[in-house]
Amino acid sequence: MSLTTTAPARRPALITGFTAPKGFGDATLRDRRADAIELLGGIPDPQLLPALELADATARVLARPGVPALQYSRTEGISPLREWIAAREGVPVERIIITNGGFHGLSLGIQTVLERGDLVAVDNPVFPLFLRGLELSAAQILPIRVGADGLDIDQLAGHLRAGAHPAALYTVPDFHNPTQGTLPAGARAELVRLAEHYGFTVFADNPYRELWYQGGPESTSVFNESDRVIHINTFTKTLGPGLRLGWVVVPAQLAPDIVALRSRQDSHSSTLVQAIVGELLTHDPGLFDTTLGRARRVYRGRAETLVAALEREAPGAFDATVPDGGLFLWPRLTDDALDADRLAADASAEGIEYQRGSFFPSGPGTDAARHLRLAYGHVPEAQLDEAAARLGRALRKQTGL
Amino acid sequence: MSLTTTAPARRPALITGFTAPKGFGDATLRDRRADAIELLGGIPDPQLLPALELADATARVLARPGVPALQYSRTEGISPLREWIAAREGVPVERIIITNGGFHGLSLGIQTVLERGDLVAVDNPVFPLFLRGLELSAAQILPIRVGADGLDIDQLAGHLRAGAHPAALYTVPDFHNPTQGTLPAGARAELVRLAEHYGFTVFADNPYRELWYQGGPESTSVFNESDRVIHINTFTKTLGPGLRLGWVVVPAQLAPDIVALRSRQDSHSSTLVQAIVGELLTHDPGLFDTTLGRARRVYRGRAETLVAALEREAPGAFDATVPDGGLFLWPRLTDDALDADRLAADASAEGIEYQRGSFFPSGPGTDAARHLRLAYGHVPEAQLDEAAARLGRALRKQTGL
Numbered sequence: 001m002s003l004t005t006t007a008p009a010r011r012p013a014l015i016t017g018f019t020a021p022k023g024f025g026d027a028t029l030r031d032r033r034a035d036a037i038e039l040l041g042g043i044p045d046p047q048l049l050p051a052l053e054l055a056d057a058t059a060r061v062l063a064r065p066g067v068p069a070l071q072y073s074r075t076e077g078i079s080p081l082r083e084w085i086a087a088r089e090g091v092p093v094e095r096i097i098i099t100n101g102g103f104h105g106l107s108l109g110i111q112t113v114l115e116r117g118d119l120v121a122v123d124n125p126v127f128p129l130f131l132r133g134l135e136l137s138a139a140q141i142l143p144i145r146v147g148a149d150g151l152d153i154d155q156l157a158g159h160l161r162a163g164a165h166p167a168a169l170y171t172v173p174d175f176h177n178p179t180q181g182t183l184p185a186g187a188r189a190e191l192v193r194l195a196e197h198y199g200f201t202v203f204a205d206n207p208y209r210e211l212w213y214q215g216g217p218e219s220t221s222v223f224n225e226s227d228r229v230i231h232i233n234t235f236t237k238t239l240g241p242g243l244r245l246g247w248v249v250v251p252a253q254l255a256p257d258i259v260a261l262r263s264r265q266d267s268h269s270s271t272l273v274q275a276i277v278g279e280l281l282t283h284d285p286g287l288f289d290t291t292l293g294r295a296r297r298v299y300r301g302r303a304e305t306l307v308a309a310l311e312r313e314a315p316g317a318f319d320a321t322v323p324d325g326g327l328f329l330w331p332r333l334t335d336d337a338l339d340a341d342r343l344a345a346d347a348s349a350e351g352i353e354y355q356r357g358s359f360f361p362s363g364p365g366t367d368a369a370r371h372l373r374l375a376y377g378h379v380p381e382a383q384l385d386e387a388a389a390r391l392g393r394a395l396r397k398q399t400g401l
Numbered sequence: 402m403s404l405t406t407t408a409p410a411r412r413p414a415l416i417t418g419f420t421a422p423k424g425f426g427d428a429t430l431r432d433r434r435a436d437a438i439e440l441l442g443g444i445p446d447p448q449l450l451p452a453l454e455l456a457d458a459t460a461r462v463l464a465r466p467g468v469p470a471l472q473y474s475r476t477e478g479i480s481p482l483r484e485w486i487a488a489r490e491g492v493p494v495e496r497i498i499i500t501n502g503g504f505h506g507l508s509l510g511i512q513t514v515l516e517r518g519d520l521v522a523v524d525n526p527v528f529p530l531f532l533r534g535l536e537l538s539a540a541q542i543l544p545i546r547v548g549a550d551g552l553d554i555d556q557l558a559g560h561l562r563a564g565a566h567p568a569a570l571y572t573v574p575d576f577h578n579p580t581q582g583t584l585p586a587g588a589r590a591e592l593v594r595l596a597e598h599y600g601f602t603v604f605a606d607n608p609y610r611e612l613w614y615q616g617g618p619e620s621t622s623v624f625n626e627s628d629r630v631i632h633i634n635t636f637t638k639t640l641g642p643g644l645r646l647g648w649v650v651v652p653a654q655l656a657p658d659i660v661a662l663r664s665r666q667d668s669h670s671s672t673l674v675q676a677i678v679g680e681l682l683t684h685d686p687g688l689f690d691t692t693l694g695r696a697r698r699v700y701r702g703r704a705e706t707l708v709a710a711l712e713r714e715a716p717g718a719f720d721a722t723v724p725d726g727g728l729f730l731w732p733r734l735t736d737d738a739l740d741a742d743r744l745a746a747d748a749s750a751e752g753i754e755y756q757r758g759s760f761f762p763s764g765p766g767t768d769a770a771r772h773l774r775l776a777y778g779h780v781p782e783a784q785l786d787e788a789a790a791r792l793g794r795a796l797r798k799q800t801g802l
Contacts, residue, residue: 058460136665
């Protein structure tokens with residue numbers, strides 16, 4: 001039936017500009033043992049998610065007259081959920097836009113703020129998937145060093161004084177991914193001051209914020225009070241990635257643009273998921289913090305277990321510290337003569353999978369390649385002990401000890 | 402604290418290219434009586450949606466060990482759901498990509514297939530929100546007449562022979578929105594032949610397909626067998642808009658591009674919603690068709706009620722026919738001297754809201770402005786009778802009868 005096709009399928013520049021995953025997220029690396037212990041992703045433990053309470057909330061919202069949870073809703077999100085988030089963030093409800101998770105918040109920010117080819121300052125090392133998200137705007141990147149206290153504001157300020165004109169900056173201020181540092185209050189204020197002075201937008205990506213281990217989190221009010229910050233958050237690490245539900249705190253003047261974009265993409269986040277989570281959070285006002293309290297204790301315990309197990313199984317081989325929050329350990333190899341790629345390959349053969357530190361640099365000048373990113377959130381303590389033992393055996397293949 | 406901002410906030414071309422809604426979807430028109438009967442949107446009746454069964458399915462998926470419904474999943478969608486859809490569409494599962502509803506499928510197609518500024522042939526009259534979606538690619542439009550049998554393939558072929566080079570074509574093949582025609586089998590085959598010959602992609606948008614009133618739907622296999630068609634569907638009109646769950650049948654070679662785009666936007670549709678609907682559809686294999694059977698009878702009954710009520714309340718004023726499926730009536734005013742805009746304003750004052758036909762043309766050459774689009778799916782029959790009475794009173798303000 002078909003005649004000769006006269007024109008081959010063309011692919012638009014947006015699509016041809018996408019690069020294939022290399023390293024982090026590269027499926028070709030995933031040839032692993034069936035019994036492998038996977039410390040790969042920042043996955044919450046299923047037993048710490050309120051599954052039964054979500055089922056109960058679902059039954060209640062689906063029993064409401066007219067079942068509004070099954071109908072269209074506003075692009076910005078449904079009111080009870082937005083109001084709960086706005087109160088927690090300390091901002092007017094108009095500045096909260098519901099998203100399909102944290103990464104979606106980033107992508108909406110990228111598409112709403114950036115012109116194609118813009119310069120964007122980014123963490124170095126950086127959460128690698130953000131760089132893939134930047135391909136939506138074919139952005140150029142300006143790597144900014146990340147140290148023990150998060151983003152190096154002095155280096156950023158130097159670039160700005162020297163004439164760099166980023167349109168935006170990306171950082172993870174709390175329990176940085178992968179380095180685990182937290183940006184101190186003074187540096188937050190200075191970052192916002194620079195953004196307002198030089199006229200760039202800060203993408204403050206904060207998925208781990210609620211998972212602090214002691215003393216509570218650093219304040220984010222300086223972010224929420226600036227019209228140069230998009231503060232991105234999500235229920236992914238607290239109520240479950242599978243919900244695909246998050247939010248952005250946006251400057252008031254940006255909200256209509258984000259709504260205009262989203263109304264042309266997927267209209268709005270699932271009303272059902274929004275209604276379930278809104279019901280969960282408001283039906284029992286203590287449930288969210290109770291859930292988080294349990295999660296914080298468990299994740300901290302796992303981090304301590306893993307640090308102790310590394311020292312027991314490979315004494316002196318790693319400079320590893322229990323982070324202040326989040327889901328990752330970022331140990332550094334103390335022996336500079338060790339081949340970190342060979343270690344990862346040997347570890348895979350032993351049955352432990354993790355993300356190599358070399359996947360995370362956004363530019364030169366970091367020692368990320370000497371690190372390992374170990375995700376422990378979803379792994380029971382006995383398996384963390386076994387993982388450390390396997391890593392120790394992999395190390396000894398090089399050290400011969 | 403803040404210094405002078407040196408650069409005003411710039412807005413990227415993508416965003417500044419978005420136009421404000423005019424007519425359809427224009428919130429400024431929504432100044433209505435509190436007791437207004439709204440025949441505005443293609444909304445399924447809540448009582449026809451399987452709310453209890455969805456709650457039961459939720460309880461089951463949230464009780465599964467490890468609760469995979471709350472975890473990350475593949476960008477393409479989860480297997481049980483994709484497999485159920487693939488079987489129903491008669492295509493390999495690799496060609497099914499889960500979306501956040503029908504409009505999301507359109508937007509993914511637009512962004513994956515179109516270069517900025519491309520020409521796109523579109524229905525005339527057309528579903529107005531599609532034109533807003535096209536702004537994602539700043540597309541130019543080539544209106545193609547839609548008649549009683551859907552898209553006018555002869556007019557399209559004439560444009561193509563004369564040298565028009567559309568990159569894509571948009572049509573609603575089944576129970577066209579707004580005109581209610583269905584493209585016959587021969588015209589479907591000819592449309593696909595033209596697409597393959599001239600090298601454009603067909604966006605076949607089919608949200609109403611399952612809501613046929615008698616004799617079953619027209620075959621879509623010619624769409625699903627072509628590598629020049631993206632066939633867009635959704636559970637919006639059958640299981641509820643609030644789920645935000647749909648799918649696209651894509652040519653095999655396009656699937657990786659759509660996945661690459663989505664993995665940079667919102668990663669994947671809610672695993673929870675996918676798991677709930679997958680469980681609903683597979684736990685009781687007869688449930689979906691039973692649900693649809695009931696819906697088809699109710700919607701057909703409402704269409705018949707509304708046609709009869711219009712004739713009773715305003716004899717001879719409308720050329721109105723019961724459609725073969727879907728959720729809309731598209732009556733034409735028989736008196737060319739009537740002011741259709743004044744009628745809509747008078748109707749609003751009487752307490753009935755509908756979409757004016759003048760909102761739907763994509764170009765000249767249609768009589769759409771002489772029509773009304775009346776959405777009856779969610780409106781009980783007594784209210785449809787009252788709506789017709791109010792419309793009759795609004796008419797008589799002009800006719801004086």
